[in-house]
Structure formats: structure tokens, C-alpha cells
Amino acid sequence: MPKHPRSPPPMRRVIEVLAFPAVQLLDVTGPVQVFASANDFAAEAGTMPPYEVHIVTQGGQSVTASAGVALATRPLPAPGSALDTLVIAGGPGVAAAASDSALVDWVRQRTEDARRVASVCTGAFLLAASGALDGKRAATHWSVCAEFARRFPTVRVESDPIFVRDGTVWTSAGVTAGIDLALALVEEDLGRAAALAVARYLVVFLKRPGGQAQYSAVLSLQAADDSFGALHEWINQHLAGDISLPVLARQAGMSERSFSRRYAEATGMTPGRAVEQLRLEAARRLLLETRLPVKRIAQRCGFGSEETMRRSFNRLLAVAPQDYRARFSP
Structure with a gap:
């Protein structure tokens, strides 16, 4: 043979x-x-x-x-x-x-x-x-x-x-x-x-959740003593609601002026910018992990409108939400 x-x-x-x-x-x-x-x-x-x-x-x-x-x-x-x-x-x-x-x-x-x-x-x-x-x-x-x-x-x-x-x-x-x-x-x-x-x-992710972020918004806002950790957790649970400065100050148990000053000292940014960062991070996760329409995601994350979320994405990430989903989703 x-x-x-x-x-x-x-x-x-x-x-x-x-x-x-x-x-x-x-x-x-x-x-x-x-x-x-x-x-x-x-x-x-x-x-x-x-x-x-x-x-x-x-x-x-x-x-x-x-x-x-x-x-x-x-x-x-x-x-x-x-x-x-x-x-x-x-x-x-x-x-x-x-x-x-x-x-x-x-x-x-x-x-x-x-x-x-x-x-x-x-x-x-x-x-x-x-x-x-x-x-x-x-x-x-x-x-x-x-x-x-x-x-x-x-x-x-x-x-x-x-x-x-x-x-x-x-x-x-x-x-x-x-x-x-x-x-x-x-x-x-x-x-x-x-x-x-x-x-x-x-015991690691094959692809990290979201697939692209080097660090989370919560981590970037974390102070040495994490004095506002509980507040950030509360914000993430109420993204679609009223998260104005008066509401945040009340939640933190401070006057608006004291809260604004102490928050900026601890995190390096204003409360308004921090809320935007947290909303943006939540929107990124939903874009990549769900098939929800962009309009629904904007509402769920507290942006109010699709256009407001689009402006936030373009300003902070230099990409539109639809393009972000197309580029990074599995």
C-alpha cells in the first residue's frame, strides 16, 4: 500500500x-x-x-x-x-x-x-x-x-x-x-x-463589559476617602430623574455652595459635569449591551432627548451614539 x-x-x-x-x-x-x-x-x-x-x-x-x-x-x-x-x-x-x-x-x-x-x-x-x-x-x-x-x-x-x-x-x-x-x-x-x-x-473577561473603556466614570470620580461614593451610587440609580444641584446637595446633606465646593475639591470636576459623565457611561453600556433605540437610551439615562445625548457624545467622545454602537458593539 x-x-x-x-x-x-x-x-x-x-x-x-x-x-x-x-x-x-x-x-x-x-x-x-x-x-x-x-x-x-x-x-x-x-x-x-x-x-x-x-x-x-x-x-x-x-x-x-x-x-x-x-x-x-x-x-x-x-x-x-x-x-x-x-x-x-x-x-x-x-x-x-x-x-x-x-x-x-x-x-x-x-x-x-x-x-x-x-x-x-x-x-x-x-x-x-x-x-x-x-x-x-x-x-x-x-x-x-x-x-x-x-x-x-x-x-x-x-x-x-x-x-x-x-x-x-x-x-x-x-x-x-x-x-x-x-x-x-x-x-x-x-x-x-x-x-x-x-x-x-x-478569571478575567474575554472582552470587558463595554469592550473599550479604560476606566469607569465612577472610578475617575473616586476621591481618596471616597466621601461621595454613596452619592455616586444614588446618582446611578436615579439617572432618569431630577439630578439638579439642589437635589444633589440635599442628598449629600449640605448647602448648595458647600456641596459644590467640597465636591469639586474631592473629584476635580463640578457636580453637573460628573452627572453628565455618569449618564454617558450608562448610555455607552446600553448602546453596546442592548438593542434599545437611541431615543429610549437617551430617556433612560436622563439626557431628555436624543439630540442632547448626541451633543454630549460628540463633545466628550468625538463620536455620535449610532457610530459608537457600530464601532464597538460585538
């Missing part, structure tokens, strides 16, 4: 995670654990682990993260060697890394070797320094978006998304967003079921 030739075994995808002194620990270990867990599930299923993951750094066998933890690493591979995905971490040391011409040149050459390239958090600064983000959309940590936009005017930075994909280049927002990005890479490679299995094992 003629022998049928065996198909070649699937190739393991080589992933390099670039670290540097004072790298953010979770920027490295978060994505690495996602890929490692995908390997574990493949091994349990009796198939070849899909990933070969290396943490690489310039000129040494280890690097110390900003948290003081030493990471075992490999030296930077020579340009031209096999590579599927390059992941660039961020952290306090990224400014020094992005100023190192030799490292930037290595990143530039390595992006040409890679099928795709990604950055986590402020790792976008190093990736942008290499020119890989020129003319592309990108995300980074919300706190440095303005600085990033000033330094790299040819990059279209987006402050809201958890991660952004522009062709073969992926960038993610702050710290834990690297896990979201890595799960998306696994989903692209291995399918939704594999990515969901990893997400469940790590």
Missing part, C-alpha cells in the same frame, strides 16, 4: 516580550501568562503548544522590574531570526529605553521580522520611537495620552480603548490591558473557544 505523506507539524509561534530596566512587571507577566495558559490547555488536549515565549532584554540574562522583581531573560535575538509576534512592555523605564538609539534600532529591525507587533501600556512610546506607529491609530495609558500625542504627532492616539488594532500593529492601554490584548491575539490565532478557556482560567 502506498504511504500517504504526513502533513508537517504545526509551527510554534515565537513570541518575544521586550523588557528593560524598570519595566512594569505586569506589562510583561500578564501577556506571558496568557500565552503560557494557552500552551497548558493545548498540552492537556494532547496537541502541540502553540507558543514559544521569550522575555528578551538588552545585554544580559536578567532585568529588574520597577516592582523590584528580577526577571530571567534572554539577550536580544539577532535581526532576521524567526519571529511571529513582538510585544513591547511599558513602565517607568520606557523613557530611557526609547532614548537608547541601539535599542530603538533593534525594535525597528525586529518589527520588520515579525508577523505582528504589539505594545503594552507606555511601551507605545518605544514602539512609536521606532517609527512603527507612524500614521496609525494607537492606545496607551490614559494618563500619558496627551504627552504621547505631543511627542508623536503622526500617530492618532485614542485615549479610551482598551486596545487598538491597526493592521498588524496592536497597542493596548494601561497595565492590565496587556492581558486583554494578549487574549485578543490568542483569539485571532486559536479561535474564540481557546481564548475563552484561558480567560475563564485566569
Whole structure:
């Protein structure tokens, strides 16, 4: 009987995670654990682990993260060697890394070797320094978006998304967003079921509720002592009702003048702007998680009219509600 030739075994995808002194620990270990867990599930299923993951750094066998933890690493591979995905971490040391011409040149050459390239958090600064983000959309940590936009005017930075994909280049927002990005890479490679299995094992969302917000309005309004936490909870339960300044002051047990002053001191914004932020966040969730008409959502969230909500979306998110639903909904 003629022998049928065996198909070649699937190739393991080589992933390099670039670290540097004072790298953010979770920027490295978060994505690495996602890929490692995908390997574990493949091994349990009796198939070849899909990933070969290396943490690489310039000129040494280890690097110390900003948290003081030493990471075992490999030296930077020579340009031209096999590579599927390059992941660039961020952290306090990224400014020094992005100023190192030799490292930037290595990143530039390595992006040409890679099928795709990604950055986590402020790792976008190093990736942008290499020119890989020129003319592309990108995300980074919300706190440095303005600085990033000033330094790299040819990059279209987006402050809201958890991660952004522009062709073969992926960038993610702050710290834990690297896990979201890595799960998306696994989903692209291995399918939704594999990515969901990893997400469940790590006890994280495969896609965060809403799918795009780096942080919630409630979190951004939270003061050190959370003195208005109960009020924010009350607001979220009464979005469609009267949430005027007199009503808020009464609810907080203060005069209007004292409430306005103390609230601004605690949260950094006026009560009116905070209410708008909370209504906007609720509307975003309903746009993505329901099929309610925009008019109904505007009423339910207290905007009063569809036009009022549209103006709020355009002013704060630079996108209309209908376009927001089309862009971000599953």
C-alpha cells in the first residue's frame, strides 16, 4: 500500500516580550501568562503548544522590574531570526529605553521580522520611537495620552480603548490591558473557544463589559476617602430623574455652595459635569449591551432627548451614539 505523506507539524509561534530596566512587571507577566495558559490547555488536549515565549532584554540574562522583581531573560535575538509576534512592555523605564538609539534600532529591525507587533501600556512610546506607529491609530495609558500625542504627532492616539488594532500593529492601554490584548491575539490565532478557556482560567473577561473603556466614570470620580461614593451610587440609580444641584446637595446633606465646593475639591470636576459623565457611561453600556433605540437610551439615562445625548457624545467622545454602537458593539 502506498504511504500517504504526513502533513508537517504545526509551527510554534515565537513570541518575544521586550523588557528593560524598570519595566512594569505586569506589562510583561500578564501577556506571558496568557500565552503560557494557552500552551497548558493545548498540552492537556494532547496537541502541540502553540507558543514559544521569550522575555528578551538588552545585554544580559536578567532585568529588574520597577516592582523590584528580577526577571530571567534572554539577550536580544539577532535581526532576521524567526519571529511571529513582538510585544513591547511599558513602565517607568520606557523613557530611557526609547532614548537608547541601539535599542530603538533593534525594535525597528525586529518589527520588520515579525508577523505582528504589539505594545503594552507606555511601551507605545518605544514602539512609536521606532517609527512603527507612524500614521496609525494607537492606545496607551490614559494618563500619558496627551504627552504621547505631543511627542508623536503622526500617530492618532485614542485615549479610551482598551486596545487598538491597526493592521498588524496592536497597542493596548494601561497595565492590565496587556492581558486583554494578549487574549485578543490568542483569539485571532486559536479561535474564540481557546481564548475563552484561558480567560475563564485566569478569571478575567474575554472582552470587558463595554469592550473599550479604560476606566469607569465612577472610578475617575473616586476621591481618596471616597466621601461621595454613596452619592455616586444614588446618582446611578436615579439617572432618569431630577439630578439638579439642589437635589444633589440635599442628598449629600449640605448647602448648595458647600456641596459644590467640597465636591469639586474631592473629584476635580463640578457636580453637573460628573452627572453628565455618569449618564454617558450608562448610555455607552446600553448602546453596546442592548438593542434599545437611541431615543429610549437617551430617556433612560436622563439626557431628555436624543439630540442632547448626541451633543454630549460628540463633545466628550468625538463620536455620535449610532457610530459608537457600530464601532464597538460585538
